Amino acid sequence: MFNNRIKIKTLLSGDAAGQQVxxxxxxRSFRNNQFIALNDGSTNNNLQVVVELGQLDEPxxxxxxxxxxxxxxxxxxxxxxxxxxxxxxxxxxxxxxxCDAEKYPLQLKxxxxxxxxxxxxxxxxxxxxxxxxxxxxxxxxxxIHEFFNKQGFVYLHTPIITASDAEGAGETFRVTTLPFxxxxxxxxxxxxxxxxxxxxxxxxxxxxxxxxxxxxxAFSEVYTFGPTFRAENSNTTRHLAEFWMIEPEMAFYDLxxxxxxxxxxxxxxxxxxxxxxxxxxxxxxxRLAEEEKQKPQAERSEMGLIEKLEFVLNNNFERITYTxxxxxxxxxxxxxxxxxxxDVSWGIDMQSEHERYLVEKHFKKPVIVTNYPKDIKAFxxxxxxxxxxxxxxxxxxxxxxxxxxxxxxxxxxxKLEGRMHDMHIPTEELNWYLDTRRYGAVPxxxxxxxxxxxxxxxxxxxxxxxxxxxxxxxxxxEF
Amino acid sequence: MFNNRIKIKTLLSGDAAGQQVxxxxxxRSFRNNQFIALNDGSTNNNLQVVVELGQLDEPxxxxxxxxxxxxxxxxxxxxxxxxxxxxxxxxxxxxxxxCDAEKYPLQLKxxxxxxxxxxxxxxxxxxxxxxxxxxxxxxxxxxIHEFFNKQGFVYLHTPIITASDAEGAGETFRVTTLPFxxxxxxxxxxxxxxxxxxxxxxxxxxxxxxxxxxxxxAFSEVYTFGPTFRAENSNTTRHLAEFWMIEPEMAFYDLxxxxxxxxxxxxxxxxxxxxxxxxxxxxxxxRLAEEEKQKPQAERSEMGLIEKLEFVLNNNFERITYTxxxxxxxxxxxxxxxxxxxDVSWGIDMQSEHERYLVEKHFKKPVIVTNYPKDIKAFxxxxxxxxxxxxxxxxxxxxxxxxxxxxxxxxxxxKLEGRMHDMHIPTEELNWYLDTRRYGAVPxxxxxxxxxxxxxxxxxxxxxxxxxxxxxxxxxxEF
Numbered sequence: 001m002f003n004n005r006i007k008i009k010t011l012l013s014g015d016a017a018g019q020q021v022x023x024x025x026x027x028r029s030f031r032n033n034q035f036i037a038l039n040d041g042s043t044n045n046n047l048q049v050v051v052e053l054g055q056l057d058e059p060x061x062x063x064x065x066x067x068x069x070x071x072x073x074x075x076x077x078x079x080x081x082x083x084x085x086x087x088x089x090x091x092x093x094x095x096x097x098x099c100d101a102e103k104y105p106l107q108l109k110x111x112x113x114x115x116x117x118x119x120x121x122x123x124x125x126x127x128x129x130x131x132x133x134x135x136x137x138x139x140x141x142x143x144i145h146e147f148f149n150k151q152g153f154v155y156l157h158t159p160i161i162t163a164s165d166a167e168g169a170g171e172t173f174r175v176t177t178l179p180f181x182x183x184x185x186x187x188x189x190x191x192x193x194x195x196x197x198x199x200x201x202x203x204x205x206x207x208x209x210x211x212x213x214x215x216x217x218a219f220s221e222v223y224t225f226g227p228t229f230r231a232e233n234s235n236t237t238r239h240l241a242e243f244w245m246i247e248p249e250m251a252f253y254d255l256x257x258x259x260x261x262x263x264x265x266x267x268x269x270x271x272x273x274x275x276x277x278x279x280x281x282x283x284x285x286x287r288l289a290e291e292e293k294q295k296p297q298a299e300r301s302e303m304g305l306i307e308k309l310e311f312v313l314n315n316n317f318e319r320i321t322y323t324x325x326x327x328x329x330x331x332x333x334x335x336x337x338x339x340x341x342x343d344v345s346w347g348i349d350m351q352s353e354h355e356r357y358l359v360e361k362h363f364k365k366p367v368i369v370t371n372y373p374k375d376i377k378a379f380x381x382x383x384x385x386x387x388x389x390x391x392x393x394x395x396x397x398x399x400x401x402x403x404x405x406x407x408x409x410x411x412x413x414x415k416l417e418g419r420m421h422d423m424h425i426p427t428e429e430l431n432w433y434l435d436t437r438r439y440g441a442v443p444x445x446x447x448x449x450x451x452x453x454x455x456x457x458x459x460x461x462x463x464x465x466x467x468x469x470x471x472x473x474x475x476x477x478e479f
Numbered sequence: 480m481f482n483n484r485i486k487i488k489t490l491l492s493g494d495a496a497g498q499q500v501x502x503x504x505x506x507r508s509f510r511n512n513q514f515i516a517l518n519d520g521s522t523n524n525n526l527q528v529v530v531e532l533g534q535l536d537e538p539x540x541x542x543x544x545x546x547x548x549x550x551x552x553x554x555x556x557x558x559x560x561x562x563x564x565x566x567x568x569x570x571x572x573x574x575x576x577x578c579d580a581e582k583y584p585l586q587l588k589x590x591x592x593x594x595x596x597x598x599x600x601x602x603x604x605x606x607x608x609x610x611x612x613x614x615x616x617x618x619x620x621x622x623i624h625e626f627f628n629k630q631g632f633v634y635l636h637t638p639i640i641t642a643s644d645a646e647g648a649g650e651t652f653r654v655t656t657l658p659f660x661x662x663x664x665x666x667x668x669x670x671x672x673x674x675x676x677x678x679x680x681x682x683x684x685x686x687x688x689x690x691x692x693x694x695x696x697a698f699s700e701v702y703t704f705g706p707t708f709r710a711e712n713s714n715t716t717r718h719l720a721e722f723w724m725i726e727p728e729m730a731f732y733d734l735x736x737x738x739x740x741x742x743x744x745x746x747x748x749x750x751x752x753x754x755x756x757x758x759x760x761x762x763x764x765x766r767l768a769e770e771e772k773q774k775p776q777a778e779r780s781e782m783g784l785i786e787k788l789e790f791v792l793n794n795n796f797e798r799i800t801y802t803x804x805x806x807x808x809x810x811x812x813x814x815x816x817x818x819x820x821x822d823v824s825w826g827i828d829m830q831s832e833h834e835r836y837l838v839e840k841h842f843k844k845p846v847i848v849t850n851y852p853k854d855i856k857a858f859x860x861x862x863x864x865x866x867x868x869x870x871x872x873x874x875x876x877x878x879x880x881x882x883x884x885x886x887x888x889x890x891x892x893x894k895l896e897g898r899m900h901d902m903h904i905p906t907e908e909l910n911w912y913l914d915t916r917r918y919g920a921v922p923x924x925x926x927x928x929x930x931x932x933x934x935x936x937x938x939x940x941x942x943x944x945x946x947x948x949x950x951x952x953x954x955x956x957e958f
Contacts, residue, residue: 003736041698097920125697198956218604219520441576477677
């Protein structure tokens, strides 16, 4: 048995003064041949380990470099230094692994840029910024499961490889074991996917919603939390080819129930992190404040990170219809002064600039926009009585844009088939989906939350590549 | 707002007698034009709803068929019937959705077979068996997150699309956006993957371990829980092309620490389900007992499902070395009577029959086998001092076989490079992985648990297709 250490977070948050402990971790800094800042990833707060002068020989001292790994036993004592309550007076010190200061990419005098750290994503977890981000990401993931579990939702693993394209939109990645050289062909000369692994053409899922609905028709309330994929060639700070999504689907919910759940859900996640990851949020809050200082005054956020999260927690989301949103935009000074790049009229798919105006300028808080024109939304959204709009809802968040997209689902078989027909979606292929409308259909609703979007929102980061461990983007699939 | 119902599980487990409630769900049966068994998926226990004779007109009564969905308001009263404490006396009854008794596939007089239900996997959630299985699956997933979260592990989403093949083994699925017809080619006539979406040849992950290790070198303790893929053409009751895996990776762990964690982990999962899903386990226990009755006496399990789970909870896993395991097999009556199909000698990769003998006949409990010959294990496992074996560990479970595979990882750069060289694994492609051995290497270990395997074990089911919502197997990718 080797693992007899106490984690640094546990040590620092407890009252271990006087105890003998073993700690293990990586050196963050070593000052005056005496003070080691040791980190084990449990917190950004380093443990100060004090080595007595003369206690270690010269060769050992030289090996205590940034990034080296150590095993230390010693006594916990109250610290005289600033910024920490406790420190460890080393009795024994063992170097577990060296770290060549000449070669170590994180051995930099200046703070490495986020761009550079993206290139060494396998090492960036060792920095304070990414330590905080990925602990927060973890906490958000756990809070998601906790929220749904408490309410009796069933976590459903919907398939990743699929033969259907749920949204009828979005470019997909093909999944295949056929060879590119001389692939099997039918008599007609077409590629013969009957010879492919699954006996048909298959791709990576773009959404687990349709399968989620199948679960909701039995368990009432289910959710998915899994990877989803888009083969879109967009190199932006908001798009990934592979990202994680949470998709709850609920029987017996209408649009209002759906909004209530989504708002409660987002607030639960924020509240959880505020309670459980305070140190990390404080670090990220400060990081953001420093970054903001580099910007011209006009572009700075009005609120700090924690202030923003508290504000979201303590205020109701604004709820407006799409029609009201368009009216606000048409009445806006921005529109009248022709500041928008894209035109505004009833029927448009709102652009980012419009959404940002609503959220950041007009309401200054998260906004739920409902009842969008049917022509810009998916076939499965419930047609409203006006015949023009569907019971959709998007939640727009400051600085992020769309964070949730959802709707009440069309539970009426004939209406659903009609919409599919209008949109040229073959009903035969989705017969299994239509069965939910044939056998005991019920009013139901659901939404999708892009996991990386909420991580961006809570960490205050601005590039989506910085909130997923290993980003997949066009021409980029490292590690 | 539509969702003002009380869930049936909540109602039945509380003390709501005398209260007015709204319940919604699906009809499981309707007797004597009076007694509706209503299910909403929160539990297998149906709520008995009593309709007074004459309360509903004839057309409405006719629509209350198995599978139809209802909204009922009424008063909770103590039940006079057997098997339930409470029932609801209907005040109003609304049919939300009809279910054509002639066409509904679950409207069968005889219990549908598991084979048939696999074909209608989109509806099988509505049966008691699959209700119980997928609630248990949910509970296990939640318990996994809870176990690791409590101990400060960080949940890491390792990539699904990858350019590397972690195990150096296993057939993978290609992920591509290149066309099969006239794919781009290099000057040399090879397929030009530089033109593919990611600028290189990519596939679906077979394991997140290597990326997990990157996280462990920063956070000390991480775990993954995500889908993994094998393009193996094996049509067995134990293999899926797409399955979910949990892979913890821990810095500062040796092989013994690894075993301790894995055993505690499995017991935690079982204990969680025993506490939280008692009803479902009791249902599955009975289901299994009935199934066992169909078998010849000699093939029946010695223990019932719950009895087996309790036994596993209350006994230490047997821990033996591979060398000891081989000796036991060679000494066994089965070997001496030539009952094994495959030969036994030191160096073999044990076959299922050997593992089953050890677990089911010899020890009659879960067994952890350690220190396997290096030649049958992966390159990243730590070489033991004997130069012949590696610090591997497999956990074998009764009725399932291998449920966990893990090892202490080789943290010594030269030894690791030597093994990679011997096994023809190009070191350049895994430079990022080797960096963890260059910069602050530490003793570390990890393991993988096949999620569907533990679901099989806990539910007592025998076909892996029955414990994942939508199975992906050769020539099968429905829904």
